[in-house]
Amino acid sequence: MAGDPPIPDAAINSPSLEDEAEGFASRINEVLQECLGRSEIIIHARSANRKVSVRGADTQGIGLYVQGTLTYRLKVSYLCTWNDARHFLAVEKSNITFFHERTTEPLFHFDYLRNPRRVPAAHINVHTEHAAFHEAMSDSKSGAPARKNSTARSLHIPSGGHRFRPTVEDALEMIITEFGVDHADDWQEHVKRGRAMFRETQLSAAVHDHPARAADTLRVLGYRVEWPKELGREPLMRWDKFTAY
Numbered sequence: 001m002a003g004d005p006p007i008p009d010a011a012i013n014s015p016s017l018e019d020e021a022e023g024f025a026s027r028i029n030e031v032l033q034e035c036l037g038r039s040e041i042i043i044h045a046r047s048a049n050r051k052v053s054v055r056g057a058d059t060q061g062i063g064l065y066v067q068g069t070l071t072y073r074l075k076v077s078y079l080c081t082w083n084d085a086r087h088f089l090a091v092e093k094s095n096i097t098f099f100h101e102r103t104t105e106p107l108f109h110f111d112y113l114r115n116p117r118r119v120p121a122a123h124i125n126v127h128t129e130h131a132a133f134h135e136a137m138s139d140s141k142s143g144a145p146a147r148k149n150s151t152a153r154s155l156h157i158p159s160g161g162h163r164f165r166p167t168v169e170d171a172l173e174m175i176i177t178e179f180g181v182d183h184a185d186d187w188q189e190h191v192k193r194g195r196a197m198f199r200e201t202q203l204s205a206a207v208h209d210h211p212a213r214a215a216d217t218l219r220v221l222g223y224r225v226e227w228p229k230e231l232g233r234e235p236l237m238r239w240d241k242f243t244a245y
Contacts, residue, residue: 020089021052031194037184054078065182120158122165127153169195
């Protein structure tokens with residue numbers, strides 16, 4: 001319309017949330033294909049209420065084989081949105097779940113919540129009915145979550161927080177090395193590359209959480225790091241992110 005302000009070129013060329021999520025899904029799909037020796041589409045992205053869901057194409061999960069026999073399944077899902085500044089893709093929540101083929105109950109799952117309530121942001125749940133777990137949880141303080149639930153699978157085991165939580169690459173390496181799942185010969189190369197990409201991104205985010213500490217560390221290594229006085233006040237530590245459970 002004639003009365004509307006012009007749209008800056010940057011806004012016109014900026015990728016949409018869907019585009020960013022498609023790129024993210026493509027990267028996850030690639031590491032799964034390359035590690036497991038598959039060619040089919042394993043993960044896809046789909047819009048869902050102003051967010052984008054990235055999940056497995058097969059609702060039963062990714063079939064995992066041991067010496068050619070279907071033995072386990074892996075379910076991978078992410079809910080993506082913009083970060084607070086609307087500059088980068090952010091994961092609202094994620095689930096990486098490992099099943100035995102003959103049961104619908106998981107063996108374990110890696111979960112992440114960007115805005116958790118009373119649980120660690122990144123945590124692991126292990127589904128076991130070990131009697132010692134049940135007894136120990138039953139002996140916890142009255143009203144404590146462990147006492148209310150008293151099952152091992154209800155325990156939320158912290159695993160790295162917002163910045164260094166387990167990734168799909170970590171799950172893949174675990175199931176390949178611990179369970180002997182069939183894999184491509186060069187799977188380790190793809191795991192390391194994907195893990196490095198994730199950790200570089202998270203390292204950058206961690207620097208934003210505590211820039212003064214990052215600058216101090218660079219100085220120890222011999223870099224010359226100074227805050228330009230003309231920019232005013234130095235950025236503060238993001239205490240909430242840095243200390244999050």
